[in-house]
Structures are given as C-alpha cells and as structure tokens.
Amino acid sequence: MSSKTPRPDSFDELCERLARDRETMPKRLAQTATYMFGHPDEVAFGTAATIAQAAGVQPSTLVRFAKAIGFDGFSDLQTLFRERLRDRNQSYEVRLSALDHGSEGDEGRLLLSGFIAAGQDSLARLEQDFDSAAFDRASALLASAETVYLCARRRAFPPLIQMRYAFAKLGIRSEICGSINGIDEDLLAMATRQDAAIFVSFLPYSDQTISMARQLKEQGVPIVSISDSPLSPLVPLSEVCFKLTEADFAGFRTQAAAITLAMALTVAVADKRRRHGPQA
The missing domain is CATH 3.40.50.10490 (Glucose-6-phosphate isomerase like protein; domain 1)
Structure with a gap:
C-alpha cells in the first residue's frame, strides 16, 4: 500500500508543490489548481459548490484534488487558505506591536x-x-x-x-x-x-x-x-x-x-x- 502524500504545512509550501507538479496532474486537477491560486480569497470563504462552479469542475473534483496533495478532504485544504488570509490580514497595529525596538533611541536604526x-x-x-x-x-x-x-x-x-x-x-x-x-x-x-x-x-x-x-x-x-x-x-x-x-x-x-x-x-x-x- 503506497504511503500518503505529505500534507503541505503552509500556503507557500503548497504553492511550491503545485508549481512543480501541476504539469503532470490530470487535466481537471490542474484546472482546479489554476483557479484556486488565481482566486485564493474566494477559496477561503466559498463553499465547495460555489468554488467548483467558478472553477468549472464538479465538487467531487475538489475533494479528489485535496486528497491528491495530501489533505484529508476539501475542508482541510480550505483551512490552509483561511490561515493564509488571516496572516495576511493582520492589522497594521498588530504588525507594529510585533516590532522589536531594542534599546531606547535605536528604534529608527533598527x-x-x-x-x-x-x-x-x-x-x-x-x-x-x-x-x-x-x-x-x-x-x-x-x-x-x-x-x-x-x-x-x-x-x-x-x-x-x-x-x-x-x-x-x-x-x-x-x-x-x-x-x-x-x-x-x-x-x-x-x-x-x-x-x-x-x-x-x-x-x-x-x-x-x-x-x-x-x-x-x-x-x-x-x-x-x-x-x-x-x-x-x-x-x-x-x-x-x-x-x-x-x-x-x-x-x-x-x-x-x-x-x-x-x-x-x-x-x-x-x-x-x-x-x-x-x-x-
């Protein structure tokens, strides 16, 4: 029995894997990959039905696509898109508060x-x-x-x-x-x-x-x-x-x-x- 494809740990890792493997994917899976990475926000918030319709595939194709790249199902894959959106949309106040200012007076140089x-x-x-x-x-x-x-x-x-x-x-x-x-x-x-x-x-x-x-x-x-x-x-x-x-x-x-x-x-x-x- 073949081992399961490892699940990508991050959105960037997912992009790298698909960029490498998309040309060898079946036509419908490659079509799904192209849509998803052209519309990541819609994938994060949409339903399997609406995403499949927009991508021009069947909802079952989304599940097949997710499992082919190491996820348990489409909802598991969608979680990665939502995590990416959450990280991207963190407020500028949060970004500013994360800065390490070091010793007083060095903020500008840092x-x-x-x-x-x-x-x-x-x-x-x-x-x-x-x-x-x-x-x-x-x-x-x-x-x-x-x-x-x-x-x-x-x-x-x-x-x-x-x-x-x-x-x-x-x-x-x-x-x-x-x-x-x-x-x-x-x-x-x-x-x-x-x-x-x-x-x-x-x-x-x-x-x-x-x-x-x-x-x-x-x-x-x-x-x-x-x-x-x-x-x-x-x-x-x-x-x-x-x-x-x-x-x-x-x-x-x-x-x-x-x-x-x-x-x-x-x-x-x-x-x-x-x-x-x-x-x-």
Whole structure:
C-alpha cells in the first residue's frame, strides 16, 4: 500500500508543490489548481459548490484534488487558505506591536536596518533567479511597440509609476491603466498588435488586472508581466512572465525587486530603441 502524500504545512509550501507538479496532474486537477491560486480569497470563504462552479469542475473534483496533495478532504485544504488570509490580514497595529525596538533611541536604526535587510534579500533572489534570455525577449518586445500600456492595481502599482515617468523622459510613448479615472477599458480598446503591455500583479491577484490582461490578450497585444508565482493567472496570458519573491520585515513587504526589475526593463527598452530604432 503506497504511503500518503505529505500534507503541505503552509500556503507557500503548497504553492511550491503545485508549481512543480501541476504539469503532470490530470487535466481537471490542474484546472482546479489554476483557479484556486488565481482566486485564493474566494477559496477561503466559498463553499465547495460555489468554488467548483467558478472553477468549472464538479465538487467531487475538489475533494479528489485535496486528497491528491495530501489533505484529508476539501475542508482541510480550505483551512490552509483561511490561515493564509488571516496572516495576511493582520492589522497594521498588530504588525507594529510585533516590532522589536531594542534599546531606547535605536528604534529608527533598527527599523531601517530591518527594511534594508529585506530589500537586500529581495534583490539577492532577483539576481540569483535572473533569466537573461527572458529579459532580452521582454525588452525587445517592448522596444518594438508603438505604445506600451502599463497595467496594475493596489500595491503592484508603484513600479509602473516609475516606468511611466522614465518612459516619458526617454521619449517612449506609454499609457498607464489601473488608476481611478474609470476609463481603463476604453483606453485598452485602442491597443493593437503593434503595441505591447506590462502587467504587475501579486497575491491576492487583482480581478481588474487579470481582466485587463485577458482583454489585451484577445486583442492580440503581447504582454510582459511581473508576478510572484508560476501559478499566477498572468503566466498563461504573457509572452514573458518574471516571477519575483519579495522579502518582508515585520509583515511589511518591500518592492525592491519589482521596482529594480521594472527600472532595468525601462532602460533596456530605451537602449534597444536607441541602437536599433522602434522596430528592434
């Protein structure tokens, strides 16, 4: 009798296992994995019936999926999603109270040192996992675009503000989407195959961002994305998807890797256009 698959101890461990094993899963189980990690909040709060309907599978498939990856049943798996949500949603007051201030008068230095260490960790992982070939493909794709559309929401938005500013200074036409002006769909409707887009989204993935990516995919617009997991819903929509791991300090996550990668892409695009023209 074969031994039972070990149960993942954390949401991160679950993500790592599914990223490794999804390609070898039966079609319906892989479909279930893709939905669950694109909609983790819905999985945490939904019922087996509503989740199965949204994922396009039978409720029994959820049970089969859970048992295949080491859980006793779907409710056991759902507990892991709820624990992730609880940890993510702890109040900022709780995060602040968890800080170790050390001796009086050192609070500022300790805070700065903590965030510097987290930023250095994020950048070290970015350098370690850097894919030169993917970076060259992405920068060439963006350099050939007539207009670069920049799309993100919430905490994924800051890297695009930096790109928008730099593109303007470098004479590269871009449009930023995901703001509060409410015209994103109209703006994206003007994008063509001669354009390109950059999307940034991290767990929990913004439904608006993914919807914008699907719209551009249907219009034939090539997409470069920055996300955080091989299970990100941006992966199948993108020509190139960079997967980043951002470190945090006391529950406050840095964006050191995302901002650094975004700036490197911006300058690479400008350099290609300078050397080869817009049709690089």
